[in-house]
Amino acid sequence: DIQMTQSPSSLSASVGDRVTITCRASQGISNYLAWYQQKPGKVPKVLIYATSTLQSGVPSRFSGSGSGTDFTLTISSLQPEDVATYYCQKYNSAPLTFGGGTKVEIK
Amino acid sequence: EVQLVQSGAEVKKPGESLKISCKVSGYSFTTYYIGWVRQMPGKGLEWMGIIYPDDSDTTYSPSFQGQVTISADKSISTAYLQWSSLKASDTAIYYCARRKGGSFFDSWGQGTLVTVSS
Numbered sequence: 001d002i003q004m005t006q007s008p009s010s011l012s013a014s015v016g017d018r019v020t021i022t023c024r025a026s027q028g029i030s031n032y033l034a035w036y037q038q039k040p041g042k043v044p045k046v047l048i049y050a051t052s053t054l055q056s057g058v059p060s061r062f063s064g065s066g067s068g069t070d071f072t073l074t075i076s077s078l079q080p081e082d083v084a085t086y087y088c089q090k091y092n093s094a095p096l097t098f099g100g101g102t103k104v105e106i107k
Numbered sequence: 108e109v110q111l112v113q114s115g116a117e118v119k120k121p122g123e124s125l126k127i128s129c130k131v132s133g134y135s136f137t138t139y140y141i142g143w144v145r146q147m148p149g150k151g152l153e154w155m156g157i158i159y160p161d162d163s164d165t166t167y168s169p170s171f172q173g174q175v176t177i178s179a180d181k182s183i184s185t186a187y188l189q190w191s192s193l194k195a196s197d198t199a200i201y202y203c204a205r206r207k208g209g210s211f212f213d214s215w216g217q218g219t220l221v222t223v224s225s
Contacts, residue, residue, distance in 0.1 A: 001169065034211035036152070038200050043202065043218060044144075044152060049211045091211045094157065094166040096142065101151040 002027045004090055006099035011105045019075040021102045023088035028068045032092035035064055035073045038101075039084045047086075048073065080106055109133040110217035111141075112202050118222045119193050126189035127219045129203030136184035140186035140206040143177060143188045146218075147199045157206065158186060193223045 003026040013019050017040045023033065031051040038044040046055045048064040051071060075082055083106055088099040114128045130142060155165035155195040160179040167177070179186045186203055201219050204212035 032209075036212075038152075043215045044212075045215070046211055046213055055213075085151075088154075089154075089211065091206070091209070095168045096154045096206075097158070097168075098144075098152040098154060 001095055002029065002090060002097060004088055004097045004099040006088055008102060009100065009104070010066045010103040013078050014107045015078055015080060017078045019078050019082075019104060021052075021073040021086055021088075021104075023066075023073070023099050025069045025071075025090055029090045029092045031067050032036050032090055033064070033066065034070045034089045034091060035062075036087045036089065036098075037082075037084045038087065044087065070078040074103075078104070078106070109205065109214045111205060111214055113201075113203060113216040113219045116220040116222070118224070121193060122123060122166055122224055123193050123223075124189070124191050125193055125203060125221065126187050127221065129188075129216050131184050131186070131205070134205075136179075136195045137181055138207075140208065141179065141186040142204050142206055142212060143175075143186075144202040144212075145171075145199045146202065148198075152202075155188070155201075159208075160184075160186065162191055193221075195223050195225075197221060198223050 004026045033051045035048040036044040052064045063074045085101045085103045110132045110150045143155040145153045158165045158177045175188045203216040205214040
């Protein structure tokens, strides 16, 4: 099965900073990659799908890129409300594995 | 409005059985997959398996195969996750989520907290 590895596992950045999270698949998954945001105590919600397509209602400071095995989630200007754990997920075929998560905090 | 409403929190003892539910509304139950996701305390998301309610075709993660059973009842637009013999390590929040064929999870239930303790 394909493994999904995220890095870093956690980060601390200042408001306004550019934040980058990476997700690596152990085999190619084309562009079948989604990013989810889970705020503390809340239900996960999808931010980005098909590697780079922003879900409706998601702020434009979020963006995604990549293809094949290497993917990136970028927050162009970190805001206090972005404190959350972010997960990537492959969805080309089962198992629909999640990455281990990246916890984003404000410095 | 699409809604996935899960059953309430459960407290069980090791060895007991359990079936939790996910009732959907606002869309055609038989045209989307329903998946289940585990989140152990303080840990990440783990994909458990998925069912296509129209024909009950089910796929499990290798990690959960044989440990749980996923089912669906089209007549009441409800999916289920069940255990025949719970363990303390089954303590977690369980989410159901909707997936269109070949796609991501676009809507999630509110989660069901299952606590297994003697």
